[in-house]
Amino acid sequence: MNESAILLTNIDSVPGKTIVEHFGLVQGATIRAKHIGTDTLASLKNIIGGELKGYTKLLQESREEATSRMIEQARQLGANAIINVRFATSSVAKGAAELFAYGTAVRIE
Amino acid sequence: MLDLALFLSLLTIGYFAGRVTEHRHYKSILLREKASLRLPTVTSNMLPEVDQIAKSFLVTGSCVISIDYFKRILAGLRNIMGGRMTAYETLIDRARREAILRMKYEALGSHIIVNTRVETASIFSSTSQNGIGSVEVFAYGTAIKLKKTL
Amino acid sequence: MKYTPKLLTKNVNTSTTHPLREFAILTGGILGALILVYVLLGFALEWVVVPRIPQSVERSLGELFLGNYAVEDSPERQYLQGILDRLVEHEPSQTLDYQIHVEENPMVNAMALPGGHIVLYQGLLDRVESENELAMILGHELGHFAERHHLKGLGRGLVLLVLSATLLGDQSGITQFLQDSLARVESRFSQRQEQQVDEFGLHLLQKTYHHVAGATDFFERIQKEEPEGPLSYFFASHPSPANRVDFLNELIASAQYPIGEKTPLDLPE
Numbered sequence: 001m002n003e004s005a006i007l008l009t010n011i012d013s014v015p016g017k018t019i020v021e022h023f024g025l026v027q028g029a030t031i032r033a034k035h036i037g038t039d040t041l042a043s044l045k046n047i048i049g050g051e052l053k054g055y056t057k058l059l060q061e062s063r064e065e066a067t068s069r070m071i072e073q074a075r076q077l078g079a080n081a082i083i084n085v086r087f088a089t090s091s092v093a094k095g096a097a098e099l100f101a102y103g104t105a106v107r108i109e
Numbered sequence: 110m111l112d113l114a115l116f117l118s119l120l121t122i123g124y125f126a127g128r129v130t131e132h133r134h135y136k137s138i139l140l141r142e143k144a145s146l147r148l149p150t151v152t153s154n155m156l157p158e159v160d161q162i163a164k165s166f167l168v169t170g171s172c173v174i175s176i177d178y179f180k181r182i183l184a185g186l187r188n189i190m191g192g193r194m195t196a197y198e199t200l201i202d203r204a205r206r207e208a209i210l211r212m213k214y215e216a217l218g219s220h221i222i223v224n225t226r227v228e229t230a231s232i233f234s235s236t237s238q239n240g241i242g243s244v245e246v247f248a249y250g251t252a253i254k255l256k257k258t259l
Numbered sequence: 260m261k262y263t264p265k266l267l268t269k270n271v272n273t274s275t276t277h278p279l280r281e282f283a284i285l286t287g288g289i290l291g292a293l294i295l296v297y298v299l300l301g302f303a304l305e306w307v308v309v310p311r312i313p314q315s316v317e318r319s320l321g322e323l324f325l326g327n328y329a330v331e332d333s334p335e336r337q338y339l340q341g342i343l344d345r346l347v348e349h350e351p352s353q354t355l356d357y358q359i360h361v362e363e364n365p366m367v368n369a370m371a372l373p374g375g376h377i378v379l380y381q382g383l384l385d386r387v388e389s390e391n392e393l394a395m396i397l398g399h400e401l402g403h404f405a406e407r408h409h410l411k412g413l414g415r416g417l418v419l420l421v422l423s424a425t426l427l428g429d430q431s432g433i434t435q436f437l438q439d440s441l442a443r444v445e446s447r448f449s450q451r452q453e454q455q456v457d458e459f460g461l462h463l464l465q466k467t468y469h470h471v472a473g474a475t476d477f478f479e480r481i482q483k484e485e486p487e488g489p490l491s492y493f494f495a496s497h498p499s500p501a502n503r504v505d506f507l508n509e510l511i512a513s514a515q516y517p518i519g520e521k522t523p524l525d526l527p528e
Contacts, residue, residue, distance in 0.1 A: 012153040021261050025150045025209070025225060029201055029272050035191030065193075072271040078263075084153035090229035092197055092244050095188050100205075102227060104151040124278070146264040183278060186285040195274040195281060202272045221262075 006071050007081040007108070014081050017108040023077040026105045028070030032062045033096040055097075062099040063087065070101045079105035119178045127177025131199055138206050145213045150222045150250065157221075161255050168222060168252045170211030173232065174204040175243035201229070201244055208246040216252035225250035300418040301411075309410045314355065317410065321374015334527040336361055339379065342390060343397050349466040350401055357401070367481065369396055371403040373410060386480060390522040391464070391473030398463040402456030450498045457503055461510055470519030471511055475504045 007014055034042075038054035045052055066087075074082050085103035092098045156162075176184070180196035187194050205227060216222050228247045339359045347357055355375030365382040372378060377400045387393045464471050482500035498506075511518075 012155070021263055022149065022151060022155070023263055023265055025152065027205065027227075027272070029198070029205070031194045031197045031201065033188045033191050033194055036189045038191065039188075069271045073267055076267050076269060076271075077265045084151070086152060086226065088227065088229060090231060090244070092201065092229070092231045093184055093188065093194065096184075096194055096197070098197070098201065098229065100201075100227065100229060102152060102225075104153050143266060146266060149262045149264070179282075180278065183282050183285065186282070186289060189289055190285055193274065195276055196278065198273045202270065 006074055006079065008067075008071075008085050008103070009081070009083050010085045010103075012084055014083060014106075014108050017081070019081075019083070019106045020109050021107040023074075023079050023105040023107075025102060026070050026073040026077065026079070026082060027100065027102040028066040028068065028073065029098070029100045030062050030065040030069065031092060031096055031098040032058060032065075033093070034058050039095050059089070059097050059099070062097045063101070066099040066101040070103065074105040077105050079107055081106050081108045120182060121179075123178030123180070123182075127179055130177075131203070134203055134207075138203065138210065141210050141214075142206065145210065148213055148216065148219070148222065150209065150213060150225050152225050154224055155221070156223065157253065157255060163254045163256045164219075165251055165253045166219075167249065168212050168215040168219075169247065169249040170208045170213070170215060171245060171247040172204050172207040172211060173243055173245045174200055174207070176200045201246075204244050204246040205229075205248070208248040212248045212250060216250075219252035219254040222250040222252050297418055304418065305411045309407055312410060317355075318374045320410075321372055321376050333361070338525070338527055339393075342394055343377070346394055346397055346401060346463055346467050350405070350463060355404060357404075369400055371400045371408070375404065377401075384526065387477060387524055388480075389473045389476065390524050391468060391471075392476040392521075393524060394467065395460050395464055395474045396477060398460030399456050401463060402459030403452075405459060406452065406456060408452050408456070453497050454503075454506060457507060458510060461507055461516075465514075465516050468519070469517070471516040472518045472521045474511065475507050476521075478503045478507075 007017075009015075013019060034054055038058075042052045042054060070082065070085075074080075082103040082105055085101060088100040088102075090098045090100070176196065180200070184194050184196040187196065208227070209225075212225075213222065226249055228249075230245045230247070232243045232245055336359055339361070343357055343359050357375040357377065360376060360378045361384065362378050362380050364380040366380050367382045367386060368380040369383055370378045377397065379396075383396070384393075387396070461471060461474055464474055478500040482504065497503075510516075
């Protein structure tokens with residue numbers, strides 16, 4: 001099995017490589033919340049507008065975690081690339097970010 | 110005192126009932142996933158040669174799952190402290206896998222599902238201010254049936 | 260291109276932490292933090308703010324509360340006021356104008372409201388047999404004024420309200436749960452306070468009547484009326500009657516207060 005980094009693309013192929021085998025859908029999801037302090041600050045910031053740094057960080061962390069979980073699934077299947085990766089965000093609970101990453105695990109050469 | 114007793118009993122019922130339901134659901138999901146393993150589901154447009162295709166059609170699958178009282182409280186507490194909401198992880202995982210499975214069962218007889226998309230929506234209850242607790246997952250894709258086996 | 264069907268052996272999308280463990284950690288952490296803030300703010304109010312509240316503010320606060328209680332000058336009220344005035348004469352350092360109010364309510368209860376107002380419930384008056392035991396109850400309420408408990412209680416109640424409203428919001432069961440837990444902490448505080456003012460009342464009884472007959476009568480009667488389990492008073496705002504009787508008897512023994520003749524209660528109709 002290829003232990004090096006898994007390639008991610010959001011198109012149907014990995015440019016310059018040939019897909020030799022595919023393993024189907026892989027998915028990674030996570031849901032995280034910020035503590036009440038950040039929530040309160042954010043609601044104050046809502047009055048004057050601007051970037052909500054706490055939430056930007058929250059979403060970034062969540063996205064990274066969802067991606068790494070998806071990559072973990074691909075590794076389990078013996079893939080070395082994930083093509084056509086899609087990201088989705090949903091608000092399942094108030095103040096929490098739910099991130100979902102999914103794609104098709106493939107082996108390239 | 111009565112309020113607290115009611116709360117604690119709801120919590121206990123929620124915990125045990127929730128665990129049993131979750132366990133059963135996972136068991137059934139694993140079984141059906143194994144059975145439908147031969148049908149590849151991909152997110153890309155891996156179209157076979159045009160002359161090989163017998164027919165193609167849209168397949169969908171959806172599922173709404175709610176969490177138990179115990180996990181709702183747990184999630185509420187986690188919302189105060191911040192961090193990973195583990196209480197919701199299984200809820201969403203179950204809903205997604207179930208929706209994908211239902212989509213696959215709709216595609217029975219075909220050979221591949223391409224361009225699969227998964228959407229998540231939360232259903233807010235009108236009774237409480239932040240009516241958390243249930244998610245709807247909707248999965249859809251194009252099923253392709255070939256003239257001869259892949 | 261070939262397709263290799265493979266089952267995923269491990270679910271990476273869910274955590275392995277046991278939910279009960281997480282629940283314990285979260286509840287412990289949040290409750291701990293809340294209680295800390297509550298106690299700190301409560302003490303800050305008790306020691307910094309309450310001693311600085313002027314009497315005039317207290318009086319107007321009292322009028323705010325008194326709106327709920329009928330002020331009606333009956334012979335009964337004047338008789339009770341007489342007993343209270345005798346006690347107040349022996350009560351040092353008081354500048355408040357103490358007033359008795361009788362509330363037509365079958366509950367056995369008495370309250371100290373800001374501004375020197377003492378509200379006695381009819382249910383309590385019906386159960387009292389001697390002037391001495393009534394004086395003990397009034398002395399107890401006067402103790403609350405001396406220690407300014409009526410204001411401190413208000414202060415902590417305010418902190419409780421602010422904490423639960425702003426921090427927790429309206430999160431259905433959670434707020435209820437945390438509020439209940441905080442209320443239990445508060446009840447432990449108040450049981451200590453009640454003991455403190457029982458002691459105050461006893462000393463005042465001795466100063467006024469020169470003996471302490473009847474000091475424990477009322478609590479003994481209540482105890483006989485509703486024999487309760489050992490735990491039923493654990494979370495209550497007052498200690499159990501049995502504990503109060505024991506505590507008072509210990510005090511009487513150690514101070515060697517004499518027990519004299521009781522004056523029967525002579526309530527005008």
